[in-house]
Every structure is written in structure tokens, then in C-alpha cells.
Amino acid sequence: MMRISYRTAAIIRLLVHVSACLPLIWLFLAVNSGQAGGDPVQYIIHFLGKGALNLLVLTLLITPIARGWKQGQLMQLRRPLGLWSFAYACCHLAAFISLDLLFAWQLVGEEIVKRPYLLVGATVWLILLALAVTSFKAAQRRMGKRWQQLHNLVYLAIVLGGIHYYWSVKSEIIEPSIYLGIILLLLLFRAKIYKHKWRHFFVWR
């Protein structure tokens, strides 16, 4: 296969931004026109949470795709996808606090501490926050080796994200189970790639 040109990569990047935007526009229209149900609060929260998880899965899919097709240019897509995932996670959290708990801040605090699935969700958000604020080239340069160590937390984030979803549903566990399966596959792929590196990591330290 031919290598993707710089121009094509730029177009793909633009497409990523547009496609990540579209569901938000759809959500806005659906809620405003009443298509999201008589009381769309749960719909909005789930839609945004699932959006964040979908984008995180896509982010981690880039590496296997880029390797499989030998298209290193694609690796650049991880940053916009990851940032979009963080944006969705922010909206998800904001919707929970504003629309469901209606800014009852004490309740927000109590719930996050008391409910394991919320604590897990909050942890994911904090990880994504840390990754987002250090996603710039300058931060990468300044942090050196520690940048990669920090950004390896994305694996923890996606696992916890899947658990958060699984834990949050009342009984509809099939869908979150599928997500957990996909996440596991993504991690297994990494385990294969990094097997060699892991060994180095442990032996040489």
C-alpha cells in the first residue's frame, strides 16, 4: 500500500474533527426537538459517556491500524481523538452534575466518594485531564521520558472506563460486556508488541 501523503493525513485529521463534532450537533437537535424522549437527562448522559468511550477505543485502535497498514502518519490522529474523548468526558460529567444532580454540590461530592462506579468514572476523567494538559509538543519535550510513562495511563483509563460503564447499568450488561471484550483485545495487541520492551524494562532496571 502507498504511504499516505501529508495532504491526505491533513484531510483525515479534518474528518476526525468533523465526525467527532457531528454527534454533539445531533444530540443538541434531538434534545431540542423532543426526539431524545420526554425527559432526556439519562439519554444525554449515556450518549456523552458512550461517546467518550467510543472515542477512547478509536484512539487506541490507531496504533494497530497504523502498524498493520504500515501508515505511520496515522499515529498523529491519536491526539485529536484523545482530546475529543476528553471533551466528551467533560460534557458527560457536566451533564451528570447539572442535569441529574442539579448542582447539589454536596450530593456530587458524597456520591463520587460513596459509589465505586462514580469513583472509577472520576478517576478516568482525572487521567484524561492529565493527558489532555500534557498533550502539547512543548510538554512532551519538557517531560522527556516521563511523558510516555504518564501517557501509558491511557490503558488504565480505558479499562476503568469500561468498568464504569458496566457498573453503571441496571441490568443491560450485554453492551458493556462487548465494550470490555474490545478493550481487552486492544490491550492484548499491545501486550504482544511490547513483550520485548517489557522484558527490557524489568531486566535492565
Added chain:
Amino acid sequence: MAHGKFTKGIVKRPSWHISDNEVTPQAVFSSRRKIIKTLGLGSIAASLPGYVQAGIFDLFGEDKPDFVTSKLTFTANQAFQASDEKTPYSKVIRHNNFYEFGTGKQDPYVNAQQFKVNPWQLNITGMVDKPVQLDYDALFSQLPLEQRTYRFRCVEAWSMVIPWVGFPLASLLKLAGVQSSAKYVAFETLFDPEQMPGQRNRLMGGGIHYPYVEGLRLDEAMNELAFVAVGLYDQTLSPQSGAPVRIVLPWKYGFKSIKSIVNIRLLDKQPPTSWNQLAAHEYGFYANVNPQVDHPRWSQASERLIGAGGLLSAQRIDTQMFNGYGEQVADLYRGMDLRKFY
């Protein structure tokens, strides 16, 4: 709204009557449903919701019309009128938990419009003097219809204020003559996978064991609050609200108020109940509204009241013990540890 045959007797228009122009017209709902389906198909973001699967074929054919409800004749029971502002009809019928038609809140509205409620048969059997069978028409004519406005508190910590039309459960059970050996009442929803997509598709039905079953202790069932609803606002129930006949228990979490029932059995043993079977540590047999006993995954101390306004005008109110109906039902549970019997 189509006006049906239930117009015998005197039509009383109580002061709280909602005029037709406050209720969204049927035609608007029909077109909305069409848009939901069209957009649902094109939506790539949320993974496949139930209504996409159900609507995918309808999209290419004629859009079937919405379920047609009929006007009911009834008197308002002034002893049971919650003073709170009522949740608008359009929200009551478009925000439902009825997993037989999908687990999303608007799935039942989208998927239940072709549900057939006539013919229907409701059987009352078990430890009774004479088993009773009520057909569709008898549901509306056997007992005098009254209207009650109850607060409705979902276990998911949202609530509504809903005017129901129906009759006391106790009056219904008395038709059959409850024997003294009976200690419990078991209820069962219709099992009809052809009509209820959630019953034939696990992904849509949320993993519940169908048919959905519920139960009460006999003294709970005989309590004056326990109600059998055949109508909502001033008309027959929509399928998503449990047509043609459902139970309403305002002091318990909503999942106890079983919908579209076909069987009522009087028993001497506690019957199994669906959510308790699925997750016993989360949902008890009693399921009384209790702000002091949290669900393992969320607080029950407060609730989001779904009122008339838009998204941002909603309010979070403190949840009351027995949903505010302690005066009528607290005696039923005297001496019981309600943390243990949640």
C-alpha cells in the same frame, strides 16, 4: 385524540381537568416518531438503541399510526389528590421503564404503538372463593372508575406526579373473594414475544426473566392506596404506560407498579419478583420508598422531579419516607427493620 366508546354515564369535568390543547396532539406524536426512526438510523454515535432495530424495516414502509386511546368517564376521588404540579401528559407517556419494549426511556413510546390490548383477559385465581375473569370491556365497567393523583417515585431517583384513572385493588380482589389462607398476591405481565420485542431479544429486554412478575403481602394489597389503573389523565392507558391494566403503588418504587397484567394469584407464600430475582442486593421484595436506605449505586435521599418545565428548570427535592404516604401505610411495617426488608 380519538374518542372511543367509554362515554356512558355522566361526564364530569373536574376543576383539574386538562384541556385538549395542553396535550400534544396525536398527529404531532406520529410525525415525531417518524423523525426518531429516520434520525435513529443515521445516528452513528450511541451504539444501536432498541428503536433502531425495531424501526429499521418500518422506515422503508408506511409509518404505522400511533396507538389510539379513548376518553374515560370517572369521578375524582378528592381524598387522593397530590397537591404538586402534575407532570405533563406528553412527558408521562414518553419517559417509561417498560423493558418489554426496550430499555431506553423512550423505547416503549417508540416500540409499543402497535400493541394490541383488545381482546384482553385478566384472571384472578389461587386462594379465592370464585376465580374471576375480566375481559377488555369489563376492565372499564365492572367497578366504578375514579381518578387519583399520586406521586410516582422511580428507584432511579426521578419522580413524576400522575393522575390515574381506575379502582382500588382491594375492590378488585373482593370480586373474587379472598380466602383466609391467602397471605400474598402475585401479579404477572403478559408474555407475548411476538408483540414485545424485549421478550424475544435479550439485548433489548435488558436480561430480565420474562414474564415480569411482582408481588405484595395481602395487607399491602388491601391498603386503600393500592390502585388498579386503566387510565391516565382522562383517557385509557397507552401501551407504554401499561395498557390496558396495571397496578399503581405510590409508596413503593416504580418497578413494583407492574404493567399490562394478565394474572393475579392469591397465595400463601411470598411470590418471586422480577428485579429481586435479577439483583437481590439492589432490589428487595418490599421496595418501599425510603430516603434512609440508599440503592448501592445511588442515593435515595433526594429525587429529580420531572415537572412541566424544560431541562434546566427541573428541581431536586428531598425524598419522603414512603414517598409521603406514611400516614396510610407506615402501620403495615411497624416493628420491621426496613434496612433489612428494603
